[in-house]
Every structure is written in structure tokens, then in C-alpha cells.
Amino acid sequence: MDVLHDVPRSENPPAALRADTLHSSLGDASMESMNLLNEIADTYPTAVSFAAGRPYEGFYDVERLHDHLRVYCDHLRDDRGLTEREVARTLYQYGATKGIIADLVARSLAVDEGIETTPEAVVVTVGCQEALFLVARALRADDREAVLAPSPTYVGLTGAALLADLPVIPVRSHEAGIDLDDLVTRLRRARAAGRRVRAAYVTPDFANPVGVSMPVAARRRLLEIAAAEDLLLLEDNAYGLLGGASGRPPTLKSLDRHRRVVYLGSFAKTGLPGARVGYVVADQRVLPGGGPVPGSGAGGAGGDGDRAGGGPGTLLADELAKLKSMLTVNTSPVAQALIGGKLLAHGCSLAEANRRETEIYRGNLRQVLDGLGRRLGELPGVHWNTPAGGFFVVLTVPFTVDDDLLEYAARRHGVLFTPMHHFYGSTAGFHQLRLSVSALTPDRIEEGLDRLAALITACLPGAGSPVRRLPGGAA
């Protein structure tokens, strides 16, 4: 059988794809908007950036990377008795899907967070982002599933859910974090409409983008709601250690007595972003299925407490590892060794490892809040929240904050921020901007706040219709 018709080559145009034939996530506004933010930042490299949520760079030193690697190799030799050949193999070869530093991760959670878990419940991932995707993918059996998340929310959650075709149901949030009454209302409404709501995503500590934290009473109530409503909680704790306040409330996971919490961790802010190492703790039991799925539940095998706590079935961590084996195979052992070495050098305490950085974040936050007060405290309609820690402050202004304003701010005033609408899926937040305080030095903060104040003053209503000066007349 000859299926070709000898078409002359010149008649075959270069292959091209139509954008609307690709996965729907690529057409989503949030993907486009994050791209746009990066482009603006790249176009104005000398602007003072309150945009990027990056860790402080002042202590970066390539020699420390070599040190981290050496410390971890010494650990393999001295503490774990590996031969030189085994040490080399551990770093060079493919490794266990769940990771080679799961034990150290578990130790650091005990030391820093009072979370008691076992290495078996840990999957080391390519940053927290892979963990978010793995969980979203696992919890999406068909198009009935959905997850709850606060609005505004972290764009990484939005992206992971888009990639997994998992709808996100927005829940109101306020100065105490996610609104628990609204959460229950949305949950019940969605379930009544036939949705299988599996989980709620929350960042109790210094949430990105708003920087607020949940009081301990709200945490306890959220856990009770999760148990009563058969809901998993996806706790993202990228910033908890970076507040510095010693009286920080306990994490949801450390309060969790019913395995309701899937805990998502990142070493990007506390280790180093360039390792791309994060993890998920998923100690929930997965039991063999069968029979109809409860229409209103999280898919839980409720009432089967004995079996759930005991031997049969697998851990959710094992299921996530199976997905990971088909996604990235395993997290780079060398990258894990860098984080492992940093952990080992500080008694597995990231709080200890980040003492200097935490001082800087605390100082930067204070400086930004004070600086805003001095410059903008008297302006009508201009106000901001006062997080106790973390990387972010949200500023509210009485004019439209969109990407055109950002471009204008970068070009005319040399200052960058993140328009808050990006964290609302562009459905709200058009009078707010997020300031990230983490990566700047004191001088740059002062300079940046001056520029920001100039922008805001110029844009205030009554200041000569300044908004019309924006390119494209966006406002």
C-alpha cells in the first residue's frame, strides 16, 4: 500500500498550529497576563521592582552551593554509611520518585513547625508548583470535580488547576484570610449543583498576594468544617517561617488530627529558588474503590476509620508519586542535595538557616509600611493593609490599576508592582496593587516609594486628569 501521492515539496507549507486547537489553559487570561507582567519587567530592568516575589539576594554566593553539596555528601558517608561509589550514584543516577531528602524534610517539619510526619508521607517535588499540579491532577477524576480557593489567590494555584482541567470556585477573603462562612456557602451551593468539591486551597500564613494570616481560632474552625464537610485542606506554607514573630499561630497541619490537611511546602523562599525543590505531605489513606461515588462528598471513604488509619490501601503520597513518575520521573538528586546540605548545616531548621534573611524581610516590611505612611498617609482613598510578616503589602487607590498603569509606571516613574486584578482572574481588584518587599535593599525601597508616591499623586482624581495620560487611555 502506497499512501503518498508524490506531492511536490514546495506545496507543503511549514507546519503551523492554530492557537485555538491547543489546550484551553493556553487561552486563559491568567496565562497571558503573567506573560505580560514578565515582559514589562524585562523591558524596564532598571525600574525599582516591588513586583517580583523573590527572596533576598544579598547573601548569595556560588561557593555556598559547593558547600551544601559537600555537607550532604558527608552526611551520606558519615551518617548513612554509604561508600564513595554509592554517594556518587545517589547524586548522579535516577533516584526514588518520592525523593532522597524526604527524611530531612520530615525532620525540618518537626523542628520548625511541630508537624509530626513520616518520610513515607512526603513527596519531594520540582518546587511547590509541581506539588500543586500533582494534587490537582490526582483530585480530578472527571469534569464534576472542583476545588475552593480564596479570591484573590496565588496564581500558581490557578495555573496548576488550569493545567489539570480542575475548576476553582472562588471564596471571599478578608483581613483574617479566607471567609469561612462564605466557604461553607460556596461549598454547599456547588455540591447542590452536582459538583464534587474535593478540597479547599488555603495559605494561612502571610498569603500571597494579600499578606494576611488566619488567627488560630479560624484555623481550628476551618479544620472542623473540613471534617464535618468531608473536605481536604491544601495548606500552602511558603512564607510562614519568614515572619519573624515568635507568636505565629500553628500551621493547620500541626493542628490536624484527622488527616484532613495536605501540606504543600517550598524551599524557594527558605532554601534557594534555583534548586527548584518543594514537597507535599500527603498522609491520607487511599482505599480501593468500588460502588457509586457519594455525590456530595470529597470522595472520602468516610466512617471507615479503622481501616483508614491502618494498613490497607496506599498513602495519597504514593499516588502522587505515581503521577510524578510520569511527569518528571524524580526531582533532581543534585538539587535535593543542595537543600539537604543547607538543612543539615542548620540542624534541619529553616528558621535557623534564615535568621539573617528574616531580619531583612521584617525590616523591609517595616520600612515599606512606615514609608507608605509618611508619603501617602494623608491622601484620600489611599490605604493599605499591615501584614505581620511575609513578602507582601496590598495598597488600595481611588483610580484604576491595570496593566496599562503598570506600563506607565515603569516607563514614566521607574517603578514596578503587580496589579491585583491578576490574582482575581481579572474579575476584581482593579483599585489595588501588590507590593513585594522581599528582594530590595533599604536605599531601593526609599527610591521606589518616592517613585510610587509620585505616580499615585499624579494619578489621583483632581490631579489634572492624569489617568488620561496613560497610553491607550485604559482607565
Next chain:
Amino acid sequence: MDVLHDVPRSENPPAALRADTLHSSLGDASMESMNLLNEIADTYPTAVSFAAGRPYEGFYDVERLHDHLRVYCDHLRDDRGLTEREVARTLYQYGATKGIIADLVARSLAVDEGIETTPEAVVVTVGCQEALFLVARALRADDREAVLAPSPTYVGLTGAALLADLPVIPVRSHEAGIDLDDLVTRLRRARAAGRRVRAAYVTPDFANPVGVSMPVAARRRLLEIAAAEDLLLLEDNAYGLLGGASGRPPTLKSLDRHRRVVYLGSFAKTGLPGARVGYVVADQRVLPGGGPVPGSGAGGAGGDGDRAGGGPGTLLADELAKLKSMLTVNTSPVAQALIGGKLLAHGCSLAEANRRETEIYRGNLRQVLDGLGRRLGELPGVHWNTPAGGFFVVLTVPFTVDDDLLEYAARRHGVLFTPMHHFYGSTAGFHQLRLSVSALTPDRIEEGLDRLAALITACLPGAGSPVRRLPGGAA
């Protein structure tokens, strides 16, 4: 509103999930089977393993990792003029989604494969596995899409497609690789049934699992079919450089004049697995969509050659990068630096960097083929193929080869292999086993072949019904 009913805590069982409420890929037989293979390998660590397709370990040395890192940092300083602070930032911080070594990847493709591409068309990924998933995800707009792949095929392709909910249509293969007539038949049949067949996955060089290569005439014909049928080709070239034969046929990508080929590369076999670095070259144009999608096409904007080759739209690489930003953010810059350093140390030639290893793979392959001939050459119904390079040989036997036989082989004979049915989705291959020759030393190969011969001799029909001795009586 108080939504809680004060349920006593003891009445809330630990959260458990029902397996059938999780993503369908987790219930797929292929996921289970790969897990089982790993478990058997872990249970019998002293067995001679012809199972794992791992690179040779004899030259592993942790000090070389430090060297790779130093060479790359010197390159940033000396060739690219970065300051010490910029060098540190490049390794420590988040980096460009498409990667920091895309330029070196493009250079190595020119040097080793005669592939001319630009860094802009390259996305550096967390191993080739992430690249496979990104492509599968991008090409899956809804449940009408499908891809073609040879049967048997690489389990990584199967897994990535499962994760992306993208059906794989199996195509016959033979000693010259994928059967091109069958490919066209399956393609047309699927399209006639309403499927949008977007692409065909192929490994022209030393394919996993069968080890065979496509002759150059077949490669050219495949490219012509792709152009005539508006099909993308996903070329996976993990092993091409490891054959050693200088007369190797050109890759599909190097022959590609119409941007039909999306090229998938891995540094796991040629760099080091522990870096988890791979890449995809995707130079196809993506044009803004609109209007109905052609029912029988790959979604291509056919006939629009000028625009496709020119400025408008984006590159498919840019779209894959957007997906990656929501999956793993970026590939660890430190891991990329390891590969970058190794490339730079060898003039960006992986063929050069792997001279010693290639000698070993060639010697191992010869030893295994000779050793099979000496031990099994006279046995009725026992035969094997003779690949010209790569890691794999397929052995056919006149009795059932399943996971029970593997367990039996490991326990009684101390030898491991991979039952071929795993590469057929357990629909065929039950008389074949894959031998991986890459990671063994000559002594272990001789020992392993002795053990394998003892197993096969014992299992041959007429050898005292040996198959009944298997636990569970699987055969």
C-alpha cells in the same frame, strides 16, 4: 451563620480517599505495572539487572559535579561578562522559564546532529519526561484529540499521554521501526471516526524498548507522510549518540524542511540522570485561531506558509513554556549549570563527552549478543534481535513472560529483565523480554547471561513443566 453542628471529634474518622475518585491515570494498568517492576527490583537488590535502562556508572565521581558547576560559572564570567553577583543570581534565583542553557543546547544540536535551530525554539525541561507531558498537554484541546505511537512503545510516552488525558493509537512496528503503512491506515481510520490526530510519536534511533532504528529512506517517507497528512512528528532521541556507528542515519529533525518535527531530547543518558534536564525543540508557528477547526487535520493553519514562516503568532516553544510556568516554573538553574558545564568542557559535543561510555555500551551490546548466541543459539523457539546500538535487546521465548516469571527469575535465578508486555499496555508481548545492557560490567553480564540461560532452559516446554513451578501458576 454557624455551619458546624459541634460534632465530637471522635466521630470524625481520619480522612481517606477512594481510589476510584482519583484521576483515571492512577487506575491504569501501566502505572501499576511500573510500580510492580520497581518493587521486584527493590526486593532483589543483588540480582543481575538487565531491567533498568540506566547509564553506565563506572565514571561517576562527585568531584566532577563541582567541576561542571565551575566550568559553567567561568563561562558566565568570561564568555558572557557577568559580574560575580550576576553569576550567583543566575544559579540561585528563579530563571527564565525556557531555561538558561538553551543556547548551549542549540549549539550541541548543531555540533552533534546537524540540527540547525535557535535558542528561542528550545525549552529546557525537567528531563525529557516533562517535555513529553508539555507536548501532550498542549496538543490536547478536548477529548477528540489523539496521538499515534508505535506498539510497543516507551512507557514515558504512555504515562505522559495518560496524565494529559490524551489517547494513544497504537501503530504496528517491525525491525525497521514504526510501520509506515499501518501508520497511515490508523491515522485515516481514526480521522474518519472523528478523531483529531495531531501527531505521531517516534524514536528513530535505537528505540526503547526494541532497540531498532529506522533506515534513512523510511525517515524521509515519514516526513513526507507528515506533510501530506498534516501531522506533527514527535521525535524522541534519547539514545542516538550512544550507538557508536559513524554511519548513523540523520535525525528526522535534521531532515525536516517543513517544521513537522518536534524534537525531544534528554541529557539523562548523555549528561547525567541526576540533573533531570531534558529539552524540546518546537519551532512551529502558533497562529491566532478563529473559525471552525478542520475535522481531519492536525489543527494546522495549512496553506498559510508565509505567515507561518514569518513574524506573527508565537512559537510552539513559547506555548510550551507557558504551560511549564504553571507546572514546574523553570528547570533548576543549578541542574542546568551541571549540564552546561559538561557541554562546555567538550566543545558542546555530547558525542565527544561520551566517548568512553559509548565504547562501553558498544562492548556490552556485542558481549550480550555473542553471549546469547553461545548459550541459547541452539534452543528451539528462542531468538532475539540485533540492534546496531543503544541500550536494548529483545529476546523471544516459547513460553509466557509475565511479572510472575520475573519474580520467579529474580528469586530463583537472581536475574532481572523487563517483560515486554509492559510496553504493549499488556495487550501483547507475552513471549518477549527486554534486556538492558547499559549499566553492567563484563563480569556481571556473563553472570547474568548464565542465570538467564538457566531460567530459559528450565522454562522451555518439555523441561518438566517448569512453568507450573512459578508462584501462582501464572503461565
